[in-house]
Amino acid sequence: xxxxxxxxxxxxxxxxxxxxxxxxxxxxxxxxxxxxxxxxxxxxxxxxxxxxxxxxxxxx
Numbered sequence: 837x838x839x840x841x842x843x844x845x846x847x848x849x850x851x852x853x854x855x856x857x858x859x860x861x862x863x864x865x866x867x868x869x870x871x872x873x874x875x876x877x878x879x880x881x882x883x884x885x886x887x888x889x890x891x892x893x894x895x896x
Contacts, residue, residue: 844868850877857882866895 837843843860846852861882864872872878873886 847872847882848875848878850879854879854881858885861885862889864889866890866893869893 837860840863843863846860847857847864857879858881861869861872864886869886869890873883873890875883
C-alpha cells in the first residue's frame with residue numbers, strides 16, 4: 837500500500853471490497869477525491885465518503 841497509484845487503482849475499482857476502499861480513501865489527494873466523488877462506476881458509499889473527505893479538508 838505504499839504506492840499511490842495502487843491505492844488510487846483500488847478505490848476506482850468497483851470490485852474492491854468496501855472496507856478496503858474506505859480505509860484507503862483517506863490517503864488520497866484532493867484532486868483524486870473530487871474525481872472519485874463524481875465517478876459513477878464506484879459504490880455510492882465510496883463516492884459519498886470522498887465528498888466528506890473533501891469537505892473536511894476545506895476545499896470547494
